[in-house]
Amino acid sequence: MAEAAAANAVAGDSDAAAGDRDSADEEMDDLEAEGDDDEDAAAADEEAADEQAKFKAAFKQASADKKKKGKKAAAGSSAVEGVGTGALAAAKHAVGVDVKELITWKEGTPVPYAFLAETFETIATTSKRLEIISTLTSAFRAILAGTPGDLLPAVYLCTNRVAAAHAGIELGVGDAILIKALASATGRKESTIKGDYESSGDLGVVAASCRSAQRTLFTPAPLTIGGVLKTFKEIAKASGQSSQEKKKGLISKLLVASKGCEPGYIMRSLQAKLRIGLAEQSVLVAIAHAVLLHKEGAEDKDGKLADRLEQASQTVKTAYSECPSYDMLIPALLEHPLAELASHVHFMPGVPVKPMLAKPTTGVGEVLDKFTGCEFTCEYKYDGERVQIHVLNGGKAVHIYSRNAEDMTPRYPDILARLPAWLAPGTDSIVIDGEAVAWDPEKGKILPFQVLSTRARKEVALADVKVQVCVYAFDCLYHNGASLLHEPLTKRRELLHASLVEAPGQLAQATTKISNDVEELEALLNEAVDASTEGLIVKTLGDTYEPSRRSSHWLKLKKDYLAGVGDTFDVVPIGAFYGRGKRAGVFGAYLLAVYDDEGETYQTISKLGTGFSEEQLTALAESLRPAIIAKPRSYYKYGESGAPDVWFEPTQVWEVKAADLSISPLHQAGLGLVEPGKAYLYGERVPSGACMPRCQPIPAVASARATPLMCCRRFPRLVRVREDKGPEDATTASQVADMYRQQAVVTAEARSKAKAGDDEEM
DNA sequence: GTTGTCTGCCC
DNA sequence: ATTCTGC
DNA sequence: GCAGAATGGGCAGACAAC
Numbered sequence: 167m168a169e170a171a172a173a174n175a176v177a178g179d180s181d182a183a184a185g186d187r188d189s190a191d192e193e194m195d196d197l198e199a200e201g202d203d204d205e206d207a208a209a210a211d212e213e214a215a216d217e218q219a220k221f222k223a224a225f226k227q228a229s230a231d232k233k234k235k236g237k238k239a240a241a242g243s244s245a246v247e248g249v250g251t252g253a254l255a256a257a258k259h260a261v262g263v264d265v266k267e268l269i270t271w272k273e274g275t276p277v278p279y280a281f282l283a284e285t286f287e288t289i290a291t292t293s294k295r296l297e298i299i300s301t302l303t304s305a306f307r308a309i310l311a312g313t314p315g316d317l318l319p320a321v322y323l324c325t326n327r328v329a330a331a332h333a334g335i336e337l338g339v340g341d342a343i344l345i346k347a348l349a350s351a352t353g354r355k356e357s358t359i360k361g362d363y364e365s366s367g368d369l370g371v372v373a374a375s376c377r378s379a380q381r382t383l384f385t386p387a388p389l390t391i392g393g394v395l396k397t398f399k400e401i402a403k404a405s406g407q408s409s410q411e412k413k414k415g416l417i418s419k420l421l422v423a424s425k426g427c428e429p430g431y432i433m434r435s436l437q438a439k440l441r442i443g444l445a446e447q448s449v450l451v452a453i454a455h456a457v458l459l460h461k462e463g464a465e466d467k468d469g470k471l472a473d474r475l476e477q478a479s480q481t482v483k484t485a486y487s488e489c490p491s492y493d494m495l496i497p498a499l500l501e502h503p504l505a506e507l508a509s510h511v512h513f514m515p516g517v518p519v520k521p522m523l524a525k526p527t528t529g530v531g532e533v534l535d536k537f538t539g540c541e542f543t544c545e546y547k548y549d550g551e552r553v554q555i556h557v558l559n560g561g562k563a564v565h566i567y568s569r570n571a572e573d574m575t576p577r578y579p580d581i582l583a584r585l586p587a588w589l590a591p592g593t594d595s596i597v598i599d600g601e602a603v604a605w606d607p608e609k610g611k612i613l614p615f616q617v618l619s620t621r622a623r624k625e626v627a628l629a630d631v632k633v634q635v636c637v638y639a640f641d642c643l644y645h646n647g648a649s650l651l652h653e654p655l656t657k658r659r660e661l662l663h664a665s666l667v668e669a670p671g672q673l674a675q676a677t678t679k680i681s682n683d684v685e686e687l688e689a690l691l692n693e694a695v696d697a698s699t700e701g702l703i704v705k706t707l708g709d710t711y712e713p714s715r716r717s718s719h720w721l722k723l724k725k726d727y728l729a730g731v732g733d734t735f736d737v738v739p740i741g742a743f744y745g746r747g748k749r750a751g752v753f754g755a756y757l758l759a760v761y762d763d764e765g766e767t768y769q770t771i772s773k774l775g776t777g778f779s780e781e782q783l784t785a786l787a788e789s790l791r792p793a794i795i796a797k798p799r800s801y802y803k804y805g806e807s808g809a810p811d812v813w814f815e816p817t818q819v820w821e822v823k824a825a826d827l828s829i830s831p832l833h834q835a836g837l838g839l840v841e842p843g844k845a846y847l848y849g850e851r852v853p854s855g856a857c858m859p860r861c862q863p864i865p866a867v868a869s870a871r872a873t874p875l876m877c878c879r880r881f882p883r884l885v886r887v888r889e890d891k892g893p894e895d896a897t898t899a900s901q902v903a904d905m906y907r908q909q910a911v912v913t914a915e916a917r918s919k920a921k922a923g924d925d926e927e928m
Numbered sequence: 929g930t931t932g933t934c935t936g937c938c939c
Numbered sequence: 940a941t942t943c944t945g946c
Numbered sequence: 947g948c949a950g951a952a953t954g955g956g957c958a959g960a961c962a963a964c
Contacts (some may be wrong), residue, residue, distance in 0.1 A: 191963085293945060295949075340935050340962085410934090410961065413960095439951080443945090447949055526941080551938060572937070615939065619957045625936085748944095748952065753954060775953030776942045783952095807932090825939095825940085828955070880939075881940055882954055 174376040175486045180318040198660065202552060242744055250808050261464045261471070263491050268308035277309055277316040279389035282323060283428045292443040298443055299451050306456030309391075317453075318496040319395040326451045328402050331571035332518050339436045347417035348433070351374040361378040364811065365751025369437060370430035373421060377429040384896075386423040394432070401436075435900070447483070454482035457499045463752040481507050487713035488651065513649045513713075515556045515597055518567035520714030522599075522623065522641075524703050524722040529686045533721050535706050537682075541657070542706040544690055546677045546699040547722060548638045549615045550603035553578070554816060555637070556644075557596045576625040578602065581637060583628055592646075593665040597640035600676070605634045607671050609881065612636070612698040614827050633658050639666060640676035640703075643711060650771055651711045691723055697783035700724050700825075726881075733905065734823045735760065735879075735897040736888055740768055740802055741810030752787040757810045758822065758882070759802065760835045762899035767801040768816055769899055770808065771835035771877060772824070777884030781895050786887075793817045805832035816893035824879035825908045833878035839903035877902050 251737050271278050276749070285305040289298045302324070309317050312703055321330060329335040345363070349356045356377060362372040397416055397452050404412045417436065432439050457476040466472075481504060486495055498510040513519050551568035564582050566574045574581070581602070589596070604613035604621075611635075611671040621633045642662035650658045659678075668674055679690055687702075694702050701724035724733030737758040744752030755775035759768035778786065793814040798804065802813075895905045 201956080204938080293950095295946060335938065338935065342934055407961080441951070445950055510930075567943095570937075574938095616956075619938065621958085623958050647952065716948090743953095746952080773954060777953090780952095823941095824954090831956075833955090878955060880955060882943055904942065 205812050219914070223781060261459065261466065263304045263307070263464075265307045265311045265460075265464075268304060268311040270445065271312060273312045275313065276390035277313050277320065277391050279391050279394050279424075279428055280426065281305070281308070281430045282320055282391055283426065284503075286431050286440065286442055287427045289444050290764065293443050295443070295448060295891055299448050299455065299763055302444065302452035303459070304447065310460040310871075314500060314749060316391050317500070318492060319391045320495060321449060321453065322395055322398075323435060324440070325446050326435055326446065326449070326491070327439060327492075328398050330493060332491075332567060332573045334573055334872040335402050337398065337438070338402060338404070338409075338635065339417070341369065341437070343410065343413055344417065344433055344436055348373055348376060348421060350414060351418040351421035352380055355591075362385050364744045365750075367744065367746040367754075368430075368441070370434040370435075370441070371663050373433040374430035377421065377424060378426075382425075383467075389420070389423050389428060398435070426618075435820075447628055450483050450486055450849045450861060451479040451640060453496075454479040454497070454504075457482075458504060461504070479829070480505055484508070484713075485511040487715075489517050490520055492518060513644065513651055515558050515565075515595055515644055516565060518554055518556075518565075518571040519597075519643060519651070520571065520575075520713075521552060521554060521569055522712050522720060523714070523716040524720035525716050525718050526727055527704075527721045527723055528727050530684055530691070530723065533687065533723060534684060536680070536721060537704065537706060541680075542682070542704055543678055543680050544687065544702045544704050545640055546605045546638070546694045546697060547701045547703045547724070548601040548612070548676065549698070550601045550618050550635070550638075550737075551701045553581075553598075553600055553602045555581065555585070555598040557585060557589070557598070558594075560588055560594050576622065579621055579626055579628045579637070580631050580635065584669065584672050588664050588666050588669055590667050594646050595644065596642060596646070596665050597644035598639050598662070598666070599643055600637050600639040602635045605636040605671055607634050610671060614698075614828075634671070636671055637673050638676045639673065640678075641711065647815040651713065654708045654710060655705055656707045658858055676918060687723075691725065695725055701727075724825075727824060732823055733826070733879075734885055735771070735902070736819050736891055736895070737771060737822050738768060738816045738893045738896050739774075739786075739814060739820060740770070740816055740817055741798070741804075741813045742790065742867050743773070745813050748780075752783050753812075754791070756786075757804070757808070758820070759804075759816075759896075760899055760902055761894055761896040762837075763804075763894070764900070765801075767803050768799075768893075769804075769834040769837055770804040771833050771902065772879045772882045773808075774822060774882050774883075774884060775858050777822075782884075782887075790814055790818070805834065805835040808832045819888040819891035819893060819896050821888050822879075822882050823885050826880055827877045827902070828880060830878035835877045836899050836903040836906060839899055 177857055184198055192766050231537055257668070270281055273467035282305070285301060287300050292298060306317060306320065309320055312426045313481065328337060341363075345356055347358050348354070348369070352359075359376070362375075363369055375376050397420055401416050417432075420432050424432055431440070445666035455475050455478065458475060458803045462474075481500070481531070482495070485498075485507050486492075489495070494511050494517075498507060502510055511795070527536070534831055551574075553574065554567040556563075556565040556567070558564070564575065564585055566578050566581060568574045574716060602618070604615070606613050617633055618635065621635075639662060641655075642658045650661065663675060666673060666675070677694075681687055681690060694700075701722065704723060706719045709717075712719065737760055739756040740759045741755070741757035743755045744750075745752050755773050758774050759770050759773055761767075762769055795813050795815050798809075798813045799815075
């Protein structure tokens with residue numbers, strides 16, 4: 167019944183929804199109550215048990231709940247499919263809905279949070295995107311008709327944000343605080359909650375069951391959308407001493423005031439994972455549809471409503487990717503006609519555009535296939551940090567944004583200082599897309615990503631910059647007052663080259679070559695790798711910049727993508743971590759080890775959480791469960807803080823692919839196999855344990871580490887299970903050490919520096 | 929002060 | 940980052 | 947092909963605990 171109420175809340179039966187809410191609470195009383203020490207096990211009410219099953223099923227084990235889901239979906243779904251009619255199908259329900267009937271609150275008053283939570287609950291019952299969008303569209307329309315001022319906070323709650331990415335406002339809330347807050351809100355032990363989290367894989371489910379099992383002494387005032395967002399903002403604002411306590415208190419207060427399905431979504435919102443198949447792109451479409459239908463009514467008078475809906479969602483998506491700020495988007499939509507949106511919300515220096523992304527490819531052949539008949543160009547893919555540099559007033563005002571639109575300006579005082587000198591005469595304003603790469607000024611060489619990552623993140627004085635960077639520019643999005651997003655790459659690149667003056671070791675144009683020959687491309691890929699880059703980005707020359715799209719106009723070609731090429735290791739799973747969300751009930755990740763034949767130990771090398779199909783995930787969990795042991799074997803070498811939830815006997819061997827090896831503070835592969843002095847790229851361990859400077863500047867990679875060399879790997883993923891190998895046939899520690907020594911970039915650096923280090927030590 | 933844990937954000 | 944999956 | 951949801955290593959910074 168709870169579910170029916172939730173579904174009806176949006177489907178139009180608002181009275182039923184409101185009326186049933188209390189009884190729904192009661193029915194959910196024994197959700198997961200079994201085994202809880204602080205509650206009597208209520209008599210099993212069959213209906214409630216069914217509800218529980220459905221509720222859990224909606225978030226768990228897709229295979230197990232398919233039947234139920236099918237039934238639920240069938241109850242209220244349009245069966246309309248097909249690409250061309252997508253927009254209309256998505257809005258079909260929304261179109262047929264009498265919005266007035268959805269408004270469960272007094273018009274003009276704050277929208278109850280329950281309205282949004284129930285909308286989420288409805289969305290959670292389906293995986294059909296069109297249905298998700300239509301449900302959300304109806305909810306937004308109701309808000310627009312009832313209390314339009316609440317659309318903005320509702321959108322924030324749907325996208326798990328409190329402010330635009332570039333505003334630098336973070337919640338500062340993670341699982342640990344949430345568990346504490348839930349404990350304090352419900353009077354349960356943290357350990358109980360942790361246990362429930364491990365078994366259900368969802369803090370939202372844990373919160374919902376705790377709260378509904380709780381006898382409430384008085385009825386708190388209902389939460390509102392605006393109120394919840396306001397509290398989220400307060401949580402974000404809290405800083406300084408006892409700020410954690412304050413955050414905990416605020417979350418706890420929200421939980422205490424929440425009922426029904428609210429606590430679950432409060433928890434998930436704070437985790438920034440709604441996990442109902444709804445995220446930014448769908449929210450944008452729903453916004454567009456809701457605004458259109460709100461403004462011009464929901465009747466398809468001319469038979470062209472579908473076109474207009476589709477166009478509206480394109481308009482809104484474009485506006486948002488050019489200017490990713492709901493604070494700007496939503497008011498503009500409310501105040502101006504849709505047709506004028508682009509003139510109010512568009513790319514402008516000072517606000518980061520969503521960067522264009524590249525699509526992975528599996529080889530040169532695929533690249534040539536995709537680009538037959540197009541002119542294209544290859545660029546080195548530098549291994550650093552994406553930077554979008556906004557320059558105004560000839561360099562007097564500069565902002566630097568990350569790939570995810572975070573404001574990184576304080577991190578790069580060196581770029582700010584140097585920038586005016588990079589501007590060619592006549593360049594007043596420009597937006598540069600590029601990669602900031604760690605740079606060794608002595609040797610004039612690129613340094614690995616791990617070095618870059620040691621740079622300070624907060625405001626740093628120019629003189630305190632420890633790691634030099636070189637910016638490799640590869641695109642130009644804005645030039646002297648004009649957006650170039652809609653210009654072809656050829657033109658953007660011409661302007662880029664014309665507007666910047668290279669400065670050795672500080673600013674360079676990305677290396678670019680044009681070729682359409684298989685062998686030449688392969689040679690280029692090798693050159694790129696030899697030049698300390700990750701590979702190539704291949705781009706069509708005639709296409710425009712497509713913010714936020716991983717379009718096939720840019721393809722990335724990395725050595726480790728290539729089938730049969732790149733480093734694969736044969737490793738042994740010696741432990742595992744309980745899965746969360748859709749991986750609840752199986753292991754979500756595994757702890758992997760290599761075999762040290764000298765010491766007859768297993769040394770951890772990395773975790774692994776991707777590359778398996780759902781089927782495989784289930785099968786692996788089944789096959790490894792019998793191998794579970796109570797304690798790690800004495801011959802397992804692992805980092806204490808990386809201990810898994812369960813340990814295994816060494817039984818299987820998996821082939822795992824990864825990008826490269828790095829020095830790890832945690833993992834143990836190759837422990838002691840590379841001499842201490844050679845273990846560090848940029849520092850030298852001395853007997854006292856301090857990390858001595860070797861050259862200036864010195865990023866103290868691994869400075870605080872107790873052990874010489876421990877390797878781990880970037881981007882590990884499963885290739886296959888090796889049925890043909892036993893654990894002792896796994897890759898050995900010494901092989902790992904060899905591979906570490908041979909890594910192109912690192913080797914050169916490590917060898918020369920280590921040699922120098924040896925000399926000095928003597 | 930130092931150390932350890934948590935979080936966010938790079939990849 | 941990589942990968943898988945439903946639509 | 948898109949959008950969403952699983953998951954990786956590892957760094958600095960902010961706090962809390964010692």
